[in-house]
Structures are given as structure tokens and as C-alpha cells.
Amino acid sequence: MKRSIDRILTTHTGSLPRPMDLSAMLEEFDKGELPDQGKFESLVRESVSKVVKIQVDSGVDVVSDGEQGKVGYSTYVRHRLTGFEGEGSATARSDWADFPEAIARLPRPSTVSRPACDGPIDWKDREAVQRDIANFKAAVSASPPAEAFMTAASPGVIAHFLLNRYFPTREAYLARLADVMKEEYNAIHQAGFLLQVDCPDLAMARHLMFPEISNQDFVKIAEANIEVLNHALSDIPPEAVRMHLCWGNYEGPHHRDIPIEEILGAVLKARPQAFSFEGANPRHEHEWEVFKNVKLPDGKIIIPGVLDSTTNYIEHPKLVAQRIVRYAELVGKENVIAGSDCGFGTFARTNYQVEPEIVWAKFRAMAEGARLATEQLWG
Amino acid sequence: MKRSTDRILTTHAGSLPRPEGLREIVGAKSAGQPYDEVDLARRLQSGVADIVKQQVDSGIDIVNDGELSKTGFSDYVQERMGGLETRPSRAYASRIAGRDVSEFPGYFDETTGFPGGRQRPTGLARMLVSCISPLSYTGQASVQSDIGNFKPALQGVAVEESFLPAIAPGTIEHWLQNEHYPDDESFLFAIADVMHEEYKAIVDSGFLLQIDDPDLGDGWQIHNNLNVAEYRKYAELRVDALNHALRGLPAGRMRLHVCWGSYHGPHLYDIPLRDIVDLILKVQVGGYSIEASNPRHEHEWRVFEDVKLPEGTVLIPGVVGHATDFIEHPELVAERIVKYAGLVGRENVIAGTDCGLGTRVGHPKICWAKFHALAEGAQIATKQLWG
Numbered sequence: 122m123k124r125s126i127d128r129i130l131t132t133h134t135g136s137l138p139r140p141m142d143l144s145a146m147l148e149e150f151d152k153g154e155l156p157d158q159g160k161f162e163s164l165v166r167e168s169v170s171k172v173v174k175i176q177v178d179s180g181v182d183v184v185s186d187g188e189q190g191k192v193g194y195s196t197y198v199r200h201r202l203t204g205f206e207g208e209g210s211a212t213a214r215s216d217w218a219d220f221p222e223a224i225a226r227l228p229r230p231s232t233v234s235r236p237a238c239d240g241p242i243d244w245k246d247r248e249a250v251q252r253d254i255a256n257f258k259a260a261v262s263a264s265p266p267a268e269a270f271m272t273a274a275s276p277g278v279i280a281h282f283l284l285n286r287y288f289p290t291r292e293a294y295l296a297r298l299a300d301v302m303k304e305e306y307n308a309i310h311q312a313g314f315l316l317q318v319d320c321p322d323l324a325m326a327r328h329l330m331f332p333e334i335s336n337q338d339f340v341k342i343a344e345a346n347i348e349v350l351n352h353a354l355s356d357i358p359p360e361a362v363r364m365h366l367c368w369g370n371y372e373g374p375h376h377r378d379i380p381i382e383e384i385l386g387a388v389l390k391a392r393p394q395a396f397s398f399e400g401a402n403p404r405h406e407h408e409w410e411v412f413k414n415v416k417l418p419d420g421k422i423i424i425p426g427v428l429d430s431t432t433n434y435i436e437h438p439k440l441v442a443q444r445i446v447r448y449a450e451l452v453g454k455e456n457v458i459a460g461s462d463c464g465f466g467t468f469a470r471t472n473y474q475v476e477p478e479i480v481w482a483k484f485r486a487m488a489e490g491a492r493l494a495t496e497q498l499w500g
Numbered sequence: 501m502k503r504s505t506d507r508i509l510t511t512h513a514g515s516l517p518r519p520e521g522l523r524e525i526v527g528a529k530s531a532g533q534p535y536d537e538v539d540l541a542r543r544l545q546s547g548v549a550d551i552v553k554q555q556v557d558s559g560i561d562i563v564n565d566g567e568l569s570k571t572g573f574s575d576y577v578q579e580r581m582g583g584l585e586t587r588p589s590r591a592y593a594s595r596i597a598g599r600d601v602s603e604f605p606g607y608f609d610e611t612t613g614f615p616g617g618r619q620r621p622t623g624l625a626r627m628l629v630s631c632i633s634p635l636s637y638t639g640q641a642s643v644q645s646d647i648g649n650f651k652p653a654l655q656g657v658a659v660e661e662s663f664l665p666a667i668a669p670g671t672i673e674h675w676l677q678n679e680h681y682p683d684d685e686s687f688l689f690a691i692a693d694v695m696h697e698e699y700k701a702i703v704d705s706g707f708l709l710q711i712d713d714p715d716l717g718d719g720w721q722i723h724n725n726l727n728v729a730e731y732r733k734y735a736e737l738r739v740d741a742l743n744h745a746l747r748g749l750p751a752g753r754m755r756l757h758v759c760w761g762s763y764h765g766p767h768l769y770d771i772p773l774r775d776i777v778d779l780i781l782k783v784q785v786g787g788y789s790i791e792a793s794n795p796r797h798e799h800e801w802r803v804f805e806d807v808k809l810p811e812g813t814v815l816i817p818g819v820v821g822h823a824t825d826f827i828e829h830p831e832l833v834a835e836r837i838v839k840y841a842g843l844v845g846r847e848n849v850i851a852g853t854d855c856g857l858g859t860r861v862g863h864p865k866i867c868w869a870k871f872h873a874l875a876e877g878a879q880i881a882t883k884q885l886w887g
Binding site: 220222223372373374375376401402403404405406407410429431432433434435436437439440442443476477478479482 | 603604605606607764765766767768793794795796797798799802820821823824825826827828829831832835862863865866869873
């Protein structure tokens with residue numbers, strides 16, 4: 122994995138807006154009503170190629186395929202695996218539950234379905250990840266970036282969104298998910314891309330799935346998820362993997378978010394060399410101070426969010442630089458890569474939280490901010 | 501005006517969520533439609549009392565009336581001025597995102613210049629208001645009614661201070677076309693003379709006066725053809741007119757609120773604070789409230805590394821904001837306050853909001869929760885700054 126050796130590198134969380142026609146088609150695909158598979162696949166290929174070019178042109182160093190072919194960063198696995206035909210249920214957000222009258226005003230939620238696991242899990246579409254890889258390879262050879270990463274759902278986040286109604290225990294469910302997902306992780310690694318495992322379960326699940334238990338008990342759950350994750354990543358060297366954790370990518374109160382301080386010990390036990398986390402939104406921006414007391418283990422890299430993925434305000438490059446420099450001064454400039462709080466296309470939809478054209482402007486602001494920070498840090 | 505002598509005081513920028521049903525009646529009155537005068541008076545009285553209590557309960561030290569009697573923070577003076585004519589229009593008076601609009605056509609509605617489908621345009625944009633004869637102030641009864649609703653609301657509650665907002669001449673120009681005065685200058689100074697009466701009435705009542713002047717910040721996007729030097733000239737004339745309107749009034753009883761337009765959007769081309777800060781500080785008031793917490797302006801605390809506040813004045817940076825429904829973490833609020841205190845002195849900082857939260861956050865309860873975070877953050881900062 123490249124690090125910020127002589128300048129601050131930039132990246133983001135992975136998902137990016139899909140074009141309108143592709144979003145509409147992904148919604149059909151999710152409902153099992155895709156009329157024209159061939160047209161869908163060519164649209165995905167074309168979108169990946171465009172979205173890689175736009176990242177490179179916007180100054181992103183470590184780019185992704187924007188998850189263009191996926192309905193969502195976590196639930197996409199149900200299209201690739203057997204065993205997910207059960208009736209699901211959406212989790213409530215315990216922070217919004219404190220504002221019951223406000224809930225009615227929330228924007229239309231994603232229609233992406235979240236079935237429960239109701240049978241044995243195995244691969245039914247091993248080719249899907251190979252199609253992703255082929256699309257991404259073609260795109261990066263046309264628009265070469267500094268580095269390229271591909272995302273995959275962690276066992277923990279799959280278990281968060283797709284409830285277990287089949288395995289006798291949560292542990293058994295997670296263990297099976299890990300064994301199966303290991304194939305996808307290995308495939309991405311073998312293709313030569315950095316792997317990013319998405320692990321919002323390590324933070325978001327605290328207030329969305331386990332609001333009743335103590336922080337301490339939640340950390341035990343997070344540690345168990347990390348143990349399973351480490352097992353699933355055991356074939357891949359740590360320096361080829363990064364992970365993403367977050368508190369849920371929505372504009373809301375977030376006053377029940379667990380502080381990063383509480384989970385950082387667990388997160389640092391995870392195998393990936395780098396971890397990305399929210400650092401820009403007003404509920405987590407102050408948490409850079411945590412690194413005054415926590416020493417980053419040798420070799421680790423942090424990817425703090427310097428862009429808020431829930432607002433259409435474009436961060437000022439000087440603010441981006443201030444944020445980067447604060448982290449660099451605490452953990453060492455070569456151990457910081459500038460990132461985004463979360464994805465800009467968590468689920469495929471036709472109205473995004475942040476307008477696509479504003480996403481690219483945010484990337485340009487991040488690149489400019491990284492350049493300003495580089496000037497300050499390298500002089 | 502009180503300052504943060506032994507702890508960080510808290511306040512906000514003005515507009516607050518309206519109680520259920522009130523906005524409709526205030527709108528009807530403003531549109532000249534039939535409404536129940538007694539009912540409105542009763543609702544305003546109890547509404548203002550409730551909203552003062554709500555601010556106190558949420559930890560706000562320097563409170564206001566929530567602007568409950570007003571249709572909006574600026575267009576309310578249409579009802580308080582003589583010499584105007586209102587005509588329906590398909591055109592929109594001004595576009596406060598005038599420089600951003602062309603770069604982000606997917607985000608902004610092409611006709612209105614407002615974020616498309618996300619926020620409703622304000623009603624004032626649908627009418628063209630023109631000045632067709634000499635301007636006069638006809639709002640004495642209205643401003644006295646505001647004062648009369650606010651005074652009893654403060655009985656029996658513990659506040660440090662209380663303020664009433666009023667709009668600045670430069671911002672009135674955003675929606676008022678001049679069809680009478682020979683030039684910009686005489687038009688502006690005529691508006692200033694009119695508004696002087698409202699300002700004086702508020703100061704005479706014993707409340708702090710807050711002048712709302714988004715124009716100094718957002719005029720730059722409206723007048724999208726000007727360069728910085730030309731814009732400074734434009735802004736300087738507005739500052740002169742405002743100072744003319746404030747003449748004879750005690751600077752220490754007045755504060756100024758400046759922002760860059762509270763719409764949610766890219767704000768890519770907002771004029772940097774550094775380019776206008778000297779003009780803002782020329783306004784003869786005792787306190788300056790500015791946006792300081794949204795992602796486009798948060799970095800600007802560093803401007804005060806080399807800009808000195810005028811002697812005896814206070815700075816009111818926004819440490820929670822209208823830009824998001826996230827509730828700012830109190831530790832972040834404290835961090836922001838301490839940064840400003842380090843530059844301008846702790847006694848010269850009052851913790852505020854970027855802009856009015858009333859119409860910009862998703863629900864009234866989000867507004868109150870942000871106030872709680874603001875108060876808690878001020879407490880944390882106080883501990884750090886006073887030990």
C-alpha cells in the first residue's frame with residue numbers, strides 16, 4: 122500500500138454516485154426485474170470507466186470502481202450468495218428515535234431490500250467479483266491512478282444488514298460469512314488491487330443494532346467481529362488491506378454515536394494496515410485529539426475523513442489542510458492519507474445526499490487541501 | 501453589552517422554529533388576507549413566552565423573541581415601510597448563489613437559483629417590490645408590538661441579556677428595486693433613514709439591537725460580475741449607509757450579524773472573510789456575529805491571527821450551525837471556542853450559531869439539541885479557559 126512518503130495522498134471511502142439510468146436499473150435488478158442483462162453490464166462497464174477517470178481528474182490518488190455495479194456496499198452480497206430469501210426488517214435509528222416527530226420529515230429511505238438469511242450460505246455467482254475486477258482493470262489502464270482499491274463487505278456488516286434466521290448462533294452465522302467472503306477478498310487481492318473491507322458494524326451498530334447494551338458489551342461484539350474478519354483476511358498480507366468504519370452515513374443527530382476512543386483499541390487489533398474513519402462531520406471532528414493519547418502502532422496508516430459525505434457544502438481547501446495537519450502532527454505525516462467520512466453513493470438511488478457534481482468538487486477541494494498540507498508538512 | 505467576563509456566554513443568530521400554525525397567520529397578515537387579529541396577538545404573546553423559556557432551558561444566555569411576528573428576517577419590513585409597490589413577477593429579484601449556480605446546474609434550480617427540490621424558495625422571491633415614492637417608516641406599532649410581546653416573556657426567567665433583530669439597509673436592497681431615487685447612494689441612505697427609526701425604537705426599549713446583514717457576505721454571489729476591488733467598493737457604501745442608520749445610537753448596545761446566505765449548498769464562491777473583514781469591523785457596533793462552523797468557513801478562525809477586534813468589541817463566532825442536522829459534539833464546540841479565545845481573548849468571545857436555525861434544520865427539536873450542545877461546549881471551554 123502506498124503511503125504519504127513525500128506528499129499527502131488522497132482517497133475516499135469507495136462508493137460513488139451512479140448515473141441516473143444505471144441507478145434505476147440497479148433498483149430493478151434489486152427487485153429481480155432486470156429486463157436486459159447485457160445492457161446492464163455494458164452500462165456498468167462504461168460507468169466504472171467514467172468514474173475512475175473523474176476521480177483521477179479530480180485529484181484522487183487512490184481510486185475505487187465507485188461500486189457502480191452494486192446496489193449497496195453491504196447488501197450486494199445477497200445477489201452473489203445463496204441463503205438470503207427470508208423476510209427482513211430495517212433497523213431503527215436510536216438517535217432519530219429521540220426525535221420522534223422529526224422522523225416523518227426524513228427523506229425517502231433507500232428502497233434497497235434487506236432480506237434475512239434463511240438457508241445455507243454458498244456462492245451462486247462467483248463470476249460477479251471477476252466482472253468487477255475486469256471492469257476496474259480496464260478503467261485503471263485507461264486512466265492510471267497512483268493506486269487502486271476495491272471494496273467488499275465485512276462479515277460483520279453483512280450480519281448487520283441481513284439478519285440471521287437460519288444459523289443457531291450469531292457466531293455460527295459470522296463464521297460462515299467469513300469462510301464464504303474470504304473467496305471474494307482473495308480474488309480482489311489476487312487481481313492486484315488493494316482490498317478495502319467495509320466495517321461500519323464496528324461503530325454504527327452500537328446505536329443502530331445494540332442500543333440497549335453497554336459500550337463495554339458492544340466492544341466485545343466488535344472484538345468478536347474483528348476476530349472473524351482477521352480470520353477471513355488470513356491469506357492476505359496486512360499491507361494489502363485497509364478497512365473502513367463509520368457511524369452511519371446519514372445527516373441526523375448522531376448524538377448516540379459511540380466515541381471512537383471506546384472502540385479504537387479493538388480496531389487496532391484488526392489485520393488491515395490502514396483504517397479509514399469519520400473525521401469531518403460535527404459529531405466526530407474533535408476526535409483527532411484521541412491520537413494525543415493513543416499511539417498508532419508502527420506501520421499502521423490512518424485515513425481520516427476530511428470531507429463530510431452528508432453535506433452539499435464544499436469543504437474549503439484550507440479547512441481540509443488544517444484537518445490533515447492536525448493528524449499528521451500527532452501520528453506522523455507519512456501515516457496519514459486524506460479521505461472522506463463515508464461513501465457518496467452508499468446505496469444506488471436516483472437522488473443522492475450529495476449531488477454528484479458537488480462530489481467531484483469536494484474531491485478537488487480535498488486534493489487542493491492535501492497540496493496545502495504537503496507544503497506545510499514538507500516545507 | 502455583556503461580555504464573557506468569568507465564563508463563556510452563549511447566544512444565537514436570531515430566527516427560531518415557529519410554533520405550529522403561527523407562520524400561516526403571519527403570512528396571511530403579510531399578504532393582506534383576512535386573519536383574526538385577536539387570535540394572532542394571543543398566539544404571539546404565548547409563542548414568544550414559550551420560545552424565551554425554551555432558549556433558557558436549552559442554556560442560551562442572550563435570548564431573543566425568535567422573530568415570531570415576522571414572515572422572514574428581511575422581508576418583514578415590507579409591512580413597515582411606505583413608498584413601496586408590490587407586483588407579482590415571474591422573475592426572481594436576486595440570486596444569493598449567483599456564482600455557484602452556473603457551476604452546479606444539477607444542484608440549483610435554473611429559474612429560481614435555489615437548490616432544486618431540496619428547499620423551497622422563500623416567498624419573497626415571487627414578488628417584485630419597488631420603491632416608487634419617498635420611503636417612510638410606518639412600522640412603529642409593529643416594532644412596539646414586538647417589544648411588548650418580548651418584555652413580559654422575560655419576566656421571571658434568568659437570562660444574561662436579550663436582543664431584538666432588525667434588518668440592514670444593504671440586505672433590504674436584495675428585494676427592493678429603486679424606481680424613485682436618482683442613484684444607489686441616495687436610495688441606500690433613504691433606506692438607512694427609515695431603518696434608523698426601527699433601530700432607535702429597539703435600543704430605546706432597553707433591548708440589545710442585532711443588525712442582520714447577510715448582504716456583506718452574500719452580496720458577492722448576487723453581484724457576480726464584480727471583482728474583489730469593485731465588490732469592496734460596493735460593500736463599503738453599504739457599510740457607510742448602515743453606520744448612517746446607526747448614528748447617535750450607543751455602539752455598546754448593538755451587535756452585527758454577517759453571513760454568506762444560509763442556504764444549504766456548495767458555497768464554493770463565497771467571498772473569503774479576509775477580503776471583507778475590515779469592512780465588517782467598520783460597522784459601529786459592539787459585537788460581530790459571523791459564520792465559523794460550516795465546512796466553507798470553519799478554517800477562517802485563523803483570520804484573527806492578524807486581524808484585531810476594535811477596542812471594546814466582542815466576537816460571536818458560530819460554533820454550531822444551520823448547515824446540518826448533525827448535533828455538534830460539545831467537545832468540538834469547546835475546541836472552536838478555545839481557538840477564538842486564544843486569538844481575541846476569552847472575555848471577547850460569545851459562543852453563537854452560524855445563522856438562524858429556525859428554518860434550516862430538519863426539526864425544532866434539532867435546534868434545541870444544538871443549543872444544548874452549544875451550552876455544554878461553552879461550559880467545557882470555560883473550564884479550560886478559567887481553570
